[in-house]
Amino acid sequence: MAPRDPLLSSLRVCVLNLQSGGDTVTDSDAHLTSCCELLELVLRKGLQQPVLSLGNRDYWQCFEQLPHQDTCDRLSALSLAVEQTRVCRKLLSAQGRGRYLLRLALSRRILPQFITHLLHTPRVLEWFSPASILRNEELVEPFMSLLLVLSHMDFKLDLENCSFLDESWLLPVCETYEVVPCREVGMVLRYLSGRTFVLDLLPGSQAHVDRFICPGDIIDEINGTSLKNSKCGQAGVVLSRLKGSPLIIRILRWRAHDGTVYRPLIKLLRALRVENPNLQLGPAPSPQSASEHQRPSPSHCLKEGRIVYIVQFLGKTNIGMFGGKEVLQQAIPQVLEKNLPGQEVLLDMKETHLTCTDKNSKQVLIEHHYPEISCVGRFGQPDYTVFAFCVADSPETPQSTGFCCVAMRASNIKECDEIVCRIAAGFKHTEWFV
Structure with a gap:
């Protein structure tokens, strides 16, 4: 009977679980982390440490040596993978580089090679003792068979999300956000253990209005510049150098996919909370246990991390050749006098423009960039939940037909004020290049 190894048995089950989820494997697959951990354990089993060395040897050093043993063309893919791993500035340890290389090899289907x-x-293989699976002819064959199965699967992994591979296979939620050119993003930053944390948001700033980042989140990159292991103030230097340019910010969320705190961050978040006591580190509240201001409201929903308001579209009317704020109190009654049935729509205020989409049909009814909007305001009386904005009828043509007033009704006064302020903030954030 052929010998069995518990690592290979577990890896076989994990590979079957990955296959059952379909041909494409993403970072959200629940079995991916287990598969990577088992591959790592197989590669570390029997790996001997050098006698005369101050550092420990890991499987990364084994892979790092391989491209230098031969210069055949068939090794070019391996050489490129090793070099890409070596130059990645987000990785500081052999463990992190080995893990990154495993994920890279799975994505490029070159792990069997x-x-x-x-x-x-032989010079590298002798680093492993006879107890290693790689030195056992009866065990290495089923191991290679499992690797071939993995090489026929499509791994769509976010290789840029690698800043925590030095510490853990468990990766944080990583999102990318594009910020339009603005005078001030409005984030208070703190540097802890080589991480750039967001301590707080300045009221009225773009970060505060757009809500694309929360206190406790980590800024991982700004326009491709990694902030891993950055010194105090380095993020400010990067932002100053990019002043007036669009920003692409990669954010690592402190909440995991299941709503709990991302475990490798717990200790650092507790230290951050000393400076910002308002930072809540508990799991995301459920609708039953949340307080009134935290409870999800049917008057809005989330889309790609943004709050999208559910409002009533009341109609629009032409107001002539003047679109200043003075005309709103006369223009809104003109719309209301038409007495049109309110149409339930989704009002999505993005970074550079707003869209109004029919809630049922998903048809886009209105789309305007903020510079096209001449004014915005709330109706004074009797209905304080009605708001409106003025926009040129045909801003793309040289001969405009004038302005029109678009009126909507929010669910309550508070949300009406929020919407008006967010549209007004759009003017502030874009006015310099209009």
């Missing part, structure tokens, strides 16, 4: 080349490189 790495192991095959290792098996044919």
Whole structure:
């Protein structure tokens, strides 16, 4: 009977679980982390430490040596993968580089080639003791068979989300946000253990209005510049150099996918909370246990991390050749006098423009960039939940037909004020390049 190894048995089950989820594997797959952990354990089993060395040896050093053993063309893919791993500034340890290389090899379907080349490189293979799976002919064959199965699967992994591979296989929620050119993003930053944390948001700033980031989140990159292991003030230097340019910010969320605190951050978040006591570190509240101001409201929903308001579209009317704020109190009654049935729509205020979409049909009814909007305001009386904005009828043509007033009704006064302020903030954030 052929010998069995518990690591290979567990890996086989994990590979089958990955296959059951379909041909494409993403970071959200519940079995991906287990598969990577098992691959790591197999590669570390029997790996001997050097006698005369101050540092420990890991499987990354094995892979790092492989491209230098031969210069055949068939090794070019391996060389590129090793070099890409070596130059990644987000990785500081051999463990992090090895994990990144495993994810890269799975994505590029070259992990079997790495192991095959290792098996044919005696100088590297001798680093492993006879107890290693790689040195056991009866065990290495089923191991290679499992790697071939993995190489036929499509791994769509976010390789840029690698800043925590030094510490953990468990990766945080990573999102990218594009910020339009603005005078001030409005984030108070703190540097802890080489991480750039958001301590707080300045009221009225773009970060506060758009709500794309929360206190406790980490800024991982700004326009491709990694902030991993950055010194105090480095993020400010990067932002100053990019002043007046659009920003692409990669954010690591402190909440995991299941709504709980991302475990590798718990200790650092507790230290951050000393400076910002308002930082809530508990799990995301459920609708039953949340307080009134935290409870999800049927008057709005979330889309790509943004709050989208559910409002009533009341109609629009032409107001002539003047679109200043003075005309709103006369223009809104003109719309209301038409007595049109309110149409339930989704009002989405993005970074550069707003859209109004029919809630049922998903048809886009209105789309305007903020510079096209001449004014915005709330109806004074008797209905304080009605708001409106003025926009040129045909802003794309040289001969405009004038302005029109678009009126809507929010669910309550508070949300009406929020919407008006967010549209007004759009003017502030874009006015310099209009």
